[in-house]
Amino acid sequence: MKKAMKNTGSYGDRKRRRDNLAAYAFLAPALVSFILFIGIPVIVAGVLSFFDYNLINPPTFIGLKNIKKMLADRGLRQAFANTFKFLLILCPIHCGLGMVLAFLVYRAGRFQYFFRSAIYFPTIVTTASVAIAWGYLFSTDTGAINYFVRLLGGSNIPWLTNRVVVYVTIALFSFWKFIGTTFLYYYIGLQNIPTGYYEAAEIDGANVFQCFRHITLPLLSPTIFFVLITNVVNVFQIFDEPYLLTNGGPGSATKTIALEIYQTAFQDMNIGYGGTISFALFLIILVITVLQYVGQNKWVVYDYE
């Protein structure tokens, strides 16, 4: 008995060894590029926080100086505050309006396909290209948008030059460009809700609002959760929109963390300090993601069969 097992064991061993070898041969390209372009960069980012580095001179160890500098950096604090403003404005738009749009299109019947395509299309075009075009549209004196504002009896709106209005401008652009992303997730989420629930509720005499509150919302909660996480992570890294539309301005009114990182590292050539900020950004996003995962048990419904 023992001997027989040993024999099959040795055959199994050989097969297992061959399988291991084959698997790692298949994985080799992925693992090598993962280590080079994801693994090493992340480790470098962490280590770099303790060094002064400008790419030209060898890095010098400065201990906690970068971190102390970061805590006292008023420009950075402004960038954090601005990024939080974007979070407060953009997340409700994408997570909230995206759901409303999906709900409307889902019930639109015949034109669903057209609406869906039109809403989603801007998300796949080049952000830089359309942001530049929108920059012309938003121009105070010559832009097409202010033309319509004047037509309706208003006066020119300083879309890109007023510290407060500029947030509306970026929110409008962000809505137009990216609402399709969250819209599509919600739309698919809605399609996955069995219609039987609605039919049963209708028989019981529930109205549209009650259906939405007691069927759609809980059954959509895994989608809402997913959208919320990805959206918060994305807005935290917002770069293209402020860089292309306002370059962080007017003044530093729309300078975000990502813009600050870019300017610190590649315009002031302070790579070490820029790396510290980007590592801090990474840790913050990680903490938020973990908190959202921990909090999800309170309101996300996964099992409704």
Add this chain to the structure above:
Amino acid sequence: MLAPFAWIISTSLRLSRDSFALPPAFFPTSFHIENYREVFRVFPFGMVLFNSLKIAVIVVLANTVISTMAGYAFARIDFKGKDVVFLILLSGMMIPAQAKLIPTYIVMSRMGLVGTHASLILPAIISPLNIFFVRQYMKTIPASYEDAAYIDGAGRFTIYATIFVPMSRSVIIMTSLLTFLASWNDFINPLIFISKYDRMTLPLGIKTLSGAMGTGSVSVVLAGVTMSLVVPLTLYLFGQKYILQSAVMSGLKA
């Protein structure tokens, strides 16, 4: 949602001095094709177009080979450390792009690649999300297909290349589309890695063009913008089904 596109195209066909003429046009009122010729004259636009295409195609090919090989291993082979390796790879998805920017720049400058197209291509060839998509798909392929091939004496690589890759066509088209668009639309990486005009990709090229033109020739800039939209539009028309499918699959991940 579509009005801005109508305005972009219509204005790109106006005379430069009329680009801000009011009322704004949403349908072409004139056809000044010379704006398009002008883009190529004032800027190495042809080269920039070619760069974008070249980089996106190489990225898609390399990424597809890497993702399908790794996806196959995770889906169909039992091996030591499978779960751990998979988890480590997936954790790569959690790392925000902005946080990788500076360290990637340092790695590239160590390799002497800053300013080259390799600095844009190499970091894009590995995508944990694509590996995940391929794995999910390949797991659903029935074992009978590979068993038959084993009996015929085929090796692992033959089975991967002649059975699993062709059968995973739809997921490969999907990841290829997403990877192509991500490369085509990428702005921040070219911004930090590329400074020479003739090495730029489209988004950076158009930004540079608009900076150089100021507000003088909006129509010419918009002609460039219009051309940059042709490729995403074409892919959208032909691949909408696959793009929708990707949203379904990444929703499942959560």
